[in-house]
Amino acid sequence: MQNWLKCNSLTPDKANFNSLDNKHIMTRLVFLFFLFFSFGFFGQKTPTIIELLGHEVGAEFSRHHQVCTFYERLHVAFPEETVLLKYGETNEGRDLILFFIGSKALISNLNELQVKHLKRDPTALTPIVWLSYNVHGNESSATEASMETAYKLLTEHSTWLDETLVIIDPCLNPDGRDRYVNFYKQYETVQENIDPASIEHNEPWPGGRFNHYLFDLNRDWAWLTQVESQQRMMVYNKWMPHVHVDFHEQGYNEPYYFPPAAEPYHDIITSWQREFQERIGKNHSKYFDQKGWLYFSKEIFDLLYPSYGDTYPMYNGAIGMTYEQAGSGRAGKSVKTALGDTLTLRDRVIHHVTAGLSTIEVSIENKDELLKGYLGFNQERDYKYDYYILRGNAQRLDKLKEFLSKHEITFGSTRSDENLKAWSFNLGEVVDISIQENTDLILSTKQLKGPMIQVLFEPETFLSDSLTYDITAWSLPFAYGIDAYGVNGEVEVKQGPKSGEMKIDMPNCYAYLCKWNSMNSASFLQSILAKNIAVKVAEKAFEIKGQNFPVGTLVIPRGVNQSIAEFDDIIKSSANQTRVDIYPVASGYVSKGKDFGSSSYQEIYLPKVGVLSGGDLSPLNTGEIWHFFEKELDLPFRMFRISELNRRDNISDLDVIVLPEGQVSEMQLEKLRDWIDNGGRLLVFGEAAYNFVDDFEIAVKDVEFDYSASEREELSMLITGAIFNCELAEKSNSLIFGYERYHSLRQSAANFSLKNGKTLLSLSSNPKAVSGFVGYKAKENQSDAMILGEETYGKGTIVYFCDNPLFRGFWEHGKLLVANAIYFGND
Numbered sequence: 001m002q003n004w005l006k007c008n009s010l011t012p013d014k015a016n017f018n019s020l021d022n023k024h025i026m027t028r029l030v031f032l033f034f035l036f037f038s039f040g041f042f043g044q045k046t047p048t049i050i051e052l053l054g055h056e057v058g059a060e061f062s063r064h065h066q067v068c069t070f071y072e073r074l075h076v077a078f079p080e081e082t083v084l085l086k087y088g089e090t091n092e093g094r095d096l097i098l099f100f101i102g103s104k105a106l107i108s109n110l111n112e113l114q115v116k117h118l119k120r121d122p123t124a125l126t127p128i129v130w131l132s133y134n135v136h137g138n139e140s141s142a143t144e145a146s147m148e149t150a151y152k153l154l155t156e157h158s159t160w161l162d163e164t165l166v167i168i169d170p171c172l173n174p175d176g177r178d179r180y181v182n183f184y185k186q187y188e189t190v191q192e193n194i195d196p197a198s199i200e201h202n203e204p205w206p207g208g209r210f211n212h213y214l215f216d217l218n219r220d221w222a223w224l225t226q227v228e229s230q231q232r233m234m235v236y237n238k239w240m241p242h243v244h245v246d247f248h249e250q251g252y253n254e255p256y257y258f259p260p261a262a263e264p265y266h267d268i269i270t271s272w273q274r275e276f277q278e279r280i281g282k283n284h285s286k287y288f289d290q291k292g293w294l295y296f297s298k299e300i301f302d303l304l305y306p307s308y309g310d311t312y313p314m315y316n317g318a319i320g321m322t323y324e325q326a327g328s329g330r331a332g333k334s335v336k337t338a339l340g341d342t343l344t345l346r347d348r349v350i351h352h353v354t355a356g357l358s359t360i361e362v363s364i365e366n367k368d369e370l371l372k373g374y375l376g377f378n379q380e381r382d383y384k385y386d387y388y389i390l391r392g393n394a395q396r397l398d399k400l401k402e403f404l405s406k407h408e409i410t411f412g413s414t415r416s417d418e419n420l421k422a423w424s425f426n427l428g429e430v431v432d433i434s435i436q437e438n439t440d441l442i443l444s445t446k447q448l449k450g451p452m453i454q455v456l457f458e459p460e461t462f463l464s465d466s467l468t469y470d471i472t473a474w475s476l477p478f479a480y481g482i483d484a485y486g487v488n489g490e491v492e493v494k495q496g497p498k499s500g501e502m503k504i505d506m507p508n509c510y511a512y513l514c515k516w517n518s519m520n521s522a523s524f525l526q527s528i529l530a531k532n533i534a535v536k537v538a539e540k541a542f543e544i545k546g547q548n549f550p551v552g553t554l555v556i557p558r559g560v561n562q563s564i565a566e567f568d569d570i571i572k573s574s575a576n577q578t579r580v581d582i583y584p585v586a587s588g589y590v591s592k593g594k595d596f597g598s599s600s601y602q603e604i605y606l607p608k609v610g611v612l613s614g615g616d617l618s619p620l621n622t623g624e625i626w627h628f629f630e631k632e633l634d635l636p637f638r639m640f641r642i643s644e645l646n647r648r649d650n651i652s653d654l655d656v657i658v659l660p661e662g663q664v665s666e667m668q669l670e671k672l673r674d675w676i677d678n679g680g681r682l683l684v685f686g687e688a689a690y691n692f693v694d695d696f697e698i699a700v701k702d703v704e705f706d707y708s709a710s711e712r713e714e715l716s717m718l719i720t721g722a723i724f725n726c727e728l729a730e731k732s733n734s735l736i737f738g739y740e741r742y743h744s745l746r747q748s749a750a751n752f753s754l755k756n757g758k759t760l761l762s763l764s765s766n767p768k769a770v771s772g773f774v775g776y777k778a779k780e781n782q783s784d785a786m787i788l789g790e791e792t793y794g795k796g797t798i799v800y801f802c803d804n805p806l807f808r809g810f811w812e813h814g815k816l817l818v819a820n821a822i823y824f825g826n827d
């Protein structure tokens with residue numbers, strides 16, 4: 001049985017009614033019973049929107065539980081034309097739902113359609129249009145518009161439903177949206193205040209745009225770091241729509257935006273996708289012209305970065321689009337615009353409803369072409385490389401395999417040990433390689449997701465235009481810190497052996513060793529520290545019985561852990577859970593280097609960590625740090641508002657404080673200075689380093705900014721996201737334990753340096769990006785730029801991560817740098 005059939009209706013206990021008491025649940029049940037008899041059983045009268053929602057769409061903001069109830073009631077009123085599917089839950093326990101709409105015949109044969117469509121059977125003749133609303137929580141008209149769109153489809157456009165399946169996701173980000181709606185309802189006044197300066201038009205930190213962990217879900221479609229994206233991708237892959245629309249809002253003074261999109265377009269996008277976007281835009285303009293609504297297209301919103309709700313569907317063969325209505329977190333229920341008009345929530349809803357219905361109409365009118373174009377998307381393609389061979393640290397490769405599986409991308413290893421000519425990502429040249437059986441990961445572009453593989457793996461993305469303000473490079477081998485080779489021609493791919501549970505042969509050994517080379521090592525360390533195991537770290541490399549152990553190797557001696565009865569079991573279960581290799585050794589006597597009793601092995605303590613938040617700090621970066629500690633490292637920490645620094649001394653017990661990107665006041669800086677002076681370790685992310693330029697050892701050289709420059713000239717001064725190879729200094733320094741090389745995703749052109757202190761990672765004297773756009777003036781400013789450095793202040797230290805290594809949670813190879821700074825800061 002298909003998943004969608006199992007839960008084709010939200011029962012009250014499945015739905016998100018956690019906040020309702022029994023009385024409310026009873027009221028709901030009675031109401032559903034009433035609906036069934038009024039509309040379902042007798043089939044007499046279609047309920048009105050007010051009967052379904054409690055108010056007209058746009059008259060009020062609807063909280064998420066009300067939205068779920070609306071769809072549940074709509075399903076009861078149209079049981080044969082709709083399916084309601086709960087596909088997941090958010091971090092805060094809200095339901096993620098999909099609403100399928102089609103004719104009775106279509107809905108009763110949904111299973112058959114799905115099977116045929118996924119098999120790419122040319123007799124599957126129904127276009128699938130998927131409408132996604134409110135990925136940004138405070139762009140709040142979208143979810144409201146979804147309800148009216150669904151209602152109108154069923155009541156006014158039912159003839160369309162013979163020819164298309166419409167899938168509606170009313171809210172991709174319910175946690176963020178309810179955060180916004182709760183805020184607005186708290187401050188809205190009886191007489192609506194249209195003055196944009198009033199409180200209901202100004203959200204407090206962090207705002208409703210982001211999800212629970214303050215991630216931007218419209219930057220997460222490809223990386224799938226968040227539970228909302230992960231659960232959505234599972235069901236998206238089961239439907240693979242022909243058309244996907246992502247409904248947004250922009251500033252409240254802007255006209256409506258719809259496609260065609262702006263340049264640059266990724267070169268994987270076909271000419272029929274471009275043409276079809278134009279056809280859709282023209283259809284919308286017909287309706288917008290009739291009403292006299294202002295709109296624009298072909299500007300600002302480009303199609304390059306692969307992790308958006310328009311590009312991701314596009315790279316999977318659909319027509320992916322972004323629609324933008326004026327509004328967002330400033331607009332409330334009504335707001336006075338710069339032109340002196342009043343923009344109401346109702347206006348915003350109508351525009352989105354019109355664009356949504358027009359999308360469905362144009363998809364039906366051009367359905368033959370749409371179906372044909374979709375099927376042809378990945379046929380007869382000339383891929384840059386037929387295969388990618390990926391090689392390196394086993395744990396990092398495992399992490400990449402997990403990622404590929406989430407996208408239903410298939411991979412394997414190979415039997416042959418052929419010699420091949422291959423493009424080396426790291427060397428930037430063609431080399432001879434031979435395949436290493438069962439350890440190399442082989443990825444063929446000759447599969448359904450071939451275009452997506454090229455987009456994610458190719459070493460350099462072709463830019464048809466540089467005018468894009470998102471990152472221009474993301475090539476995954478650099479992000480994962482693995483070797484990659486691009487190959488053309490035939491390579492035999494077969495499934496590699498599945499990795500089973502690790503067998504650790506444990507005699508009554510003297511110590512266990514664990515090499516420090518991936519985030520798995522950090523998770524292992526965290527896991528055993530949390531169970532009070534005493535651990536040391538090797539500050540010098542050593543050798544035992546011909547086996548080399550580099551700096552950073554964890555040494556866990558039995559002798560100092562004698563009081564822990566479950567010692568061996570803890571090591572074994574933690575190693576299995578975190579999938580690290582453990583080496584038991586019989587003696588503390590090493591064949592090369594220092595014995596385990598030497599002072600070159602430092603004890604590691606579980607640090608007390610604080611994370612600053614609020615004020616003028618970036619919610620996104622705060623969220624990245626929060627998510628990293630909580631979900632990846634499982635490290636307990638204290639997050640607190642930066643304003644608390646002024647109020648009381650609540651930091652003296654902390655070993656490490658993390659400062660996200662953003663601005664710090666004089667007083668806050670003074671507090672931090674005293675704390676560092678007393679032995680604290682401050683981790684400074686990205687451009688938060690500017691706060692320290694005047695009074696500390698860090699200096700900065702900015703690109704000279706020309707404020708009279710046009711938007712296009714400004715590009716010459718920018719790096720918005722390009723990949724650079726770094727130079728490693730002092731390999732024995734604990735901040736770069738586990739690194740042989742590092743590629744940084746550079747997000748700014750600012751050139752930081754230390755007047756005094758240690759620069760651990762930096763660019764070369766004449767650096768060139770290995771991937772991505774760098775403006776020519778920005779390029780001139782990159783010489784010897786610091787990427788990671790440390791200064792000593794009093795008894796403490798400041799660590800500067802000049803490029804945020806936790807950016808959007810997808811730069812896997814950067815994460816160990818942060819772990820190093822957390823655990824090895826006590827030397």
Ligand SMILES: [Zn+2]
Pocket residue numbers: 136139218247248249
């Ligand atoms: Zn948006």
